[in-house]
Amino acid sequence: MNAGAFGLNLAVTAAVTLAVLLAAFAVGLRTGRHRGVDVAWGLAFTAVALTGYALSAGYGDPGRRLLATVLVAVWGLRLSAHLWWRARGEPEDPRYARMLARAPEGAARTRYALRTVYLLQAALVWFVSLPVQAAQYLPGPPGPVAWTGTALWAVGLSFETVGDRQLARFKADPANRGRIMDRGLWRWTRHPNYFGDACVWWGLFLLAADAAVGWAFVPSPLLMTYLLAFGSGKPMLERHLSARRPGWAEYAARTSGFLPLPPRRHPTPPTAPPARHHP
Structure with a gap:
């Protein structure tokens, strides 16, 4: 370089x-x-x-x-x-x-x-x-690490695109007004778009990780993942949803918060009382 x-x-x-x-x-x-x-x-x-x-x-x-x-x-x-x-x-x-x-x-x-x-x-x-x-x-030229990153980028983009489309179709149906989206990818993770975003940026990082110098930039995807999962992404959005969406606590108890995982069959009930819901 x-x-x-x-x-x-x-x-x-x-x-x-x-x-x-x-x-x-x-x-x-x-x-x-x-x-x-x-x-x-x-x-x-x-x-x-x-x-x-x-x-x-x-x-x-x-x-x-x-x-x-x-x-x-x-x-x-x-x-x-x-x-x-x-x-x-x-x-x-x-x-x-x-x-x-x-x-x-x-x-x-x-x-x-x-x-x-x-x-x-x-x-x-x-x-x-x-x-x-x-x-x-x-x-x-790109080597195996870079092409692995490209595949991970594709996985991430798919999660974002499919998750956004599923949510848009759900919201477009008047029968779903006020309900929690818990279908498709949203059944496996409460935030498929945030998970996909993290995959995209880890994949892009791997484009540089072919060379030793590229590893000096690993703080970049680490910061992005932290912001999505623990910073201004997931926590801020969930505070808003938990206060306004009936059924959110039950959905959160059975659905993974970030990584896509099978829904819990016997979810642990929330330890805190549910938030008051506004009309």
Whole structure:
């Protein structure tokens, strides 16, 4: 790996990531809704991959560069399109509404949104994408580890895509209003999309793990997995669902929280009293 070229790449991709999230911030200010940052998340990863592909020409193996770029772009554009479609005409995401309610109204809240929503996500995009950026600068063609990563990426994308489609069909049926989705992949894990996301990023990490230098970037998928399973992903969403969906405690007792596993036949009842449900 050419250290000088890779260092320049890191600086340019940081600027590109910041530009995408600042553009999303401008849209959020204009619309009064910050849920659009979720759409920008996938677009920012795609922009980083395309930038790395352009800058790594003449340094990395052409096949590996193209593979890494295509995998990120397919994942990122599908995710952004899905989130954009789901958010059309919807009010502010409850997660961001609760987060921004901590700050006083006016300019202070605007600065708080910029720091805690947009700049933080820009930093996460850049850090999580480091294995992809490194893979684009590796001189050798993809080997068995990289192709294993591609297979793991495909598993992850399938979980995300199928899980999202199953949930969309479930919500489209008026008979399911207020019910818990516990069919298909959702019978095996409460969060097939989060599990799939983790698989995608471990797979992309393996594109760089063909070379010893690639293992220096293992903190990136570790951080992504932590955020999905223990940070701002699963726990935050489940706090919202447990307070508003009757039957959530029973569903959570029989269904794996992250890894796909067979449903428990004799689930352990929740130790805490169920949350009050709002009409």
